[in-house]
Each structure stands twice: as C-alpha cells, then as structure tokens.
Amino acid sequence: xxxxxxxxxxxxxxxxxxxxxxxxxPGHKKGQGMDEEFKNFIGTNALSIDLINITPLDxxxxxxGMIKKAQALAAQAFGADHTxxxxxxxxxxxxxxxxxxxxxxxxxxxxxxxxxxxxxxxxFSGATPIFIHPEIDAELGISHxxxxxxxxxxxxxxxxxxxxLVINPTYFGFAADLKGIxxxxxRFNVPVLxxxxxxxxxxxxxxxxxxxxxxxxxxAATSVHKLGGSLTGSSILNVKExxxxxxxxxxILSMMTTTSTSYILxxxxxxxxxxxxTEGYTLIEKTIRLANETRAKINxxxxxxxxxxxxxxxxxxxxxxxSKLLISVKDLGITGxxxxxxxxxxxxxxxxxxxxxxILCLITTADHExxxxxxxxxxxELAEEKASSKNEEIKSLPVHVPDIPVxxxxxxxxxxxxxxxxxxxxxxxxxxxxxxxxxxxxxPIFIPGEIITKENLDYIKENLEAGLPxxxxxxxxxxxxxxxxxxxxxx
Ligand SMILES: Cc1ncc(COP(=O)(O)O)c(C=O)c1O
Numbered sequence: 001x002x003x004x005x006x007x008x009x010x011x012x013x014x015x016x017x018x019x020x021x022x023x024x025x026p027g028h029k030k031g032q033g034m035d036e037e038f039k040n041f042i043g044t045n046a047l048s049i050d051l052i053n054i055t056p057l058d059x060x061x062x063x064x065g066m067i068k069k070a071q072a073l074a075a076q077a078f079g080a081d082h083t084x085x086x087x088x089x090x091x092x093x094x095x096x097x098x099x100x101x102x103x104x105x106x107x108x109x110x111x112x113x114x115x116x117x118x119x120x121x122x123x124f125s126g127a128t129p130i131f132i133h134p135e136i137d138a139e140l141g142i143s144h145x146x147x148x149x150x151x152x153x154x155x156x157x158x159x160x161x162x163x164x165l166v167i168n169p170t171y172f173g174f175a176a177d178l179k180g181i182x183x184x185x186x187r188f189n190v191p192v193l194x195x196x197x198x199x200x201x202x203x204x205x206x207x208x209x210x211x212x213x214x215x216x217x218x219x220a221a222t223s224v225h226k227l228g229g230s231l232t233g234s235s236i237l238n239v240k241e242x243x244x245x246x247x248x249x250x251x252i253l254s255m256m257t258t259t260s261t262s263y264i265l266x267x268x269x270x271x272x273x274x275x276x277x278t279e280g281y282t283l284i285e286k287t288i289r290l291a292n293e294t295r296a297k298i299n300x301x302x303x304x305x306x307x308x309x310x311x312x313x314x315x316x317x318x319x320x321x322x323s324k325l326l327i328s329v330k331d332l333g334i335t336g337x338x339x340x341x342x343x344x345x346x347x348x349x350x351x352x353x354x355x356x357x358x359i360l361c362l363i364t365t366a367d368h369e370x371x372x373x374x375x376x377x378x379x380x381e382l383a384e385e386k387a388s389s390k391n392e393e394i395k396s397l398p399v400h401v402p403d404i405p406v407x408x409x410x411x412x413x414x415x416x417x418x419x420x421x422x423x424x425x426x427x428x429x430x431x432x433x434x435x436x437x438x439x440x441x442x443x444p445i446f447i448p449g450e451i452i453t454k455e456n457l458d459y460i461k462e463n464l465e466a467g468l469p470x471x472x473x474x475x476x477x478x479x480x481x482x483x484x485x486x487x488x489x490x491x
Contacts, residue, residue: 001073003277008058008070008270012263015056016048025260026050051263060085060261061254070270077277078203078222079213080238082246084253086221087265090197091117093221093237095124096253097193098165100219101244102127106162109154112404113143113443115195116435116472118165123412123448130158133404135316140307140328141357141399143443144316145169145176148184155188167195168212169202171353171441172307172360173324174317175209182216191218191243200228201365202321204280207288209319218243227323227364230272234265283365284323291323291363294372301376301383303331325361327379331396332386335466339382347378353441356466357399402459405450414449414484421480428454430483435472438463444472452481 001007016030028034031047039047051057058065067085074083086093094117102108104126110118112131122129132150134143151164164185169175178194185192194212200222203211212220220238224230237253239246275283298306305328311317329339336354343349343359352360361375408431409417419433429452436446445456464470464478473481
C-alpha cells in the first residue's frame, strides 16, 4: 500500500455512499434522528461516517481489515513496528503504554513533571514511581526534561525498574538527549516509553529533535490531534518490538477503550497520516520558517523574550522544536495570564497556554504570515501599553519554582486510603490524597502520597491569585484538601 492511500477513510466513505438501510447504533442514523440545528451545523458528510464497528468497517479491538491496513501505514510513516490508534486521546495511549509494562509493585522511572495521565496510570496499575528530578530553568520558571546522567544514576540504584518514561519534547518544545537515554536504558534491558504528546511533527523533518522511534525508544504515545491535523481526541501509540509485547499492548488498549469507537476520529487519523507522510516535510519546513521569522520580530519588542536556540546546550536542552513560540513576559511586570487575557480582550487572540511568567503560542502547518503579523502587532501594543502605564521603571517579576515534595506513600495507597478534608491553610505537613495541578499544562503540583509543604501551598495561591486554572481537588474552590486520615491509637 502507498502512503497516498487512506484505507480507513476511503472504506468508510465507500460504505456510507452505499447508503445502507441502518438498523444499528448510532440511533441518529446519518443525522435523521437528531436535533435539527446541530445536524445542520455539523453537516451530513460528517454524520454519514459517524459509525461504529459493524462487520464491514473492522473493529479497533480486533483489527483485521481497513483499521489494520490504516495502522500498518501509520507504523510505516512513523518508523514503528506497530501503530495502535487511540480514540481516547494521548491520555488513553499513555495509560495503555504504562499498563502494558508494569504490574502492581513494579518500579517505573518517571520525571516528576509528568502529565496527570501518567500518574493516573501509576495509581491504576499499582506501580511504584521512582522520580527523577527534571532540570529547572530558573530564567523562565519552567521544567525541562531529564538527562542521560540522571537516568543512569536512577537505573544503577534501581536496576529492577520495569521501564523509563521520558517526556520528549516537553510542552514548551525542548528535547532531551533521547538517544543517549535509550542507549543507557537498553544496556539495563529496560524499555523506554515516551510521552510524545507534543512531538507529532518531529518525525517528519530533520530540523526537529529526533522522534521516539528514530531514537530507538520502545513505545511512544504521540498526539496526532495536537499538531498533526487529526481531530481532537484521536492519537496513536507507536511500538517497537523487542522489550515490549505488541499483543499485550493490544490487550491493554482494548481494556482501556470504549467499545463505541468513533470512526470520525479514526478516519481523521488515517487522513492526517497521509498528509504528514506525503507533504509533511514541505509543510513543516514552511512552518519552521514562519515561526523563526516571528520569533525574530518578537525579540525586537522591548521587554519581551521569545525563546530560541540560545537555550540549547545544557544536558536537558539538547534540542528544540522551533515551531513553538515560548514568550517570557515577566520583564513587562505582568504575569503570563495577564498577557493571555489582554490578547483575548484586545485582539481576539487565543494562546495555547499561559503561566506565571510566559505565554506559549503554537505555529502550525495551518498558519500564514498574516496571522503571525497580527500576533506581533498585538505584542508590540501590549509592550508599549505596559511601558507607558508605569511611571517608574518596569519591575520584572521574580521567578520561583517550588521544590518537589517528598513522597511518603505510594500514589495508589494514598489515593485509596481513608481520607479526611482539612482546610487548605492548615494542610501543611499532611499527606495529600488527591492531585493538584494547573491545567494546561496539567503537571501536578501535588500528587497523592506527597507531604504538603507551605512553599507549595503558597505557589498554588500565587497561581490562583494570578487567575490560572488550578484543578484536581474534589473541592473545586480549594478551600479544603483531601489528606490521609491520621490513625489515633484506640484507648
Ligand atoms: C505532556 C502531555 N502528555 C500527555 C497529554 C495528554 O494528551 P491528551 O489531551 O491527548 O489526552 C498532554 C495534554 O496536554 C500533555 O501536555
């Protein structure tokens, strides 16, 4: 088969074109049985392929036909031995990846700044996380990846670990020396699992960091939907044979996946793979050029700093994806959230994320110069307005990133323990039983089992006061936190 073909998308359309008389779910039957306004908005084309796993359309749980062919083409395009489609986002692919290699009590090496789906898989599987400290960037107030040295040190201390998990590239686009990490892990016979949520494009251009499959990693959960042109909620899991069993991966994926798999999502993966495989290089080339030009223009604006290749050269910033525009606004004396809100209100611009010090803007294969010119114009006006609204010299915001709390209990034991709610203000010193994170990026400030520190509570307050979306606790207002109930001796 050729990369120009789309067996799943084409097969689905051919089936819909036959206009079968349907006596199966979905009950809207090509949109005829649904809300009229929604139907007209979505359109009959989309509704005609909103189908499920009837015999002619194959089955994601046991692929033998058009899904199998589409997955095989994706594997070829991504340099994998096997590719599995996910209709439950990269979170679903990540949970499958982890639960395919660890059993209760097994150790897994993970950076502490992982996405919540990784910690969720650790809670569900009962694995023991061995945390590796990510490198902290004190200038930007963000975490980068982990280094080969830290992985080697961790593996020497825990040679019985069942897997090493690496985030590559990070949300902000920085890549570790993944090949170095893979070589070390494989010397210990330990598979490397990669959270490649922000790296679908990197495989398709040589001015990008090495992809997980190029670096020889064993599995990678790769968000096609984030940057690769498929629909939201679709993703893939790439697998290299050797240290992991593809049969086990298929079994776990099936256990974690709805039986009502969306064919719209699956077809969008098939079509996105075709575009990346056949036109990806040219499209990414253009995207990188546009991003680099925009970065240079932003760096001419006083008090703004758009991060570039000058950040490379540390062991955790081995390479980067230049299509991401990480813009530090702290020298304007405002938070990233204030900049995000200003851009929304004044220019109808929506950024990817903001934090206390930065905003992140993604340039993708969809963008043109006219779009980036508006961004540059908006940022210029923002910088001028902030400069003129301050009589005295602008005071840059001081950057601080809190320490990683001590893990006192396994995340699973903490999650399932007897708990009680205590006032947020009075929780320091207790063991937390729930996640607390800012989403996006969804990296936990606390995970179940960690000892709450005053410093981290202050950091949460700082994020809340800045208007950032702190999530996770059952009490959405964060007046209370759930902690492990203390056992008092019975008299
Ligand atoms: C680093 C990282 N990993 C995994 C995910 C999960 O991806 P998804 O939203 O497709 O489930 C995200 C989402 O933001 C992420 O940032």
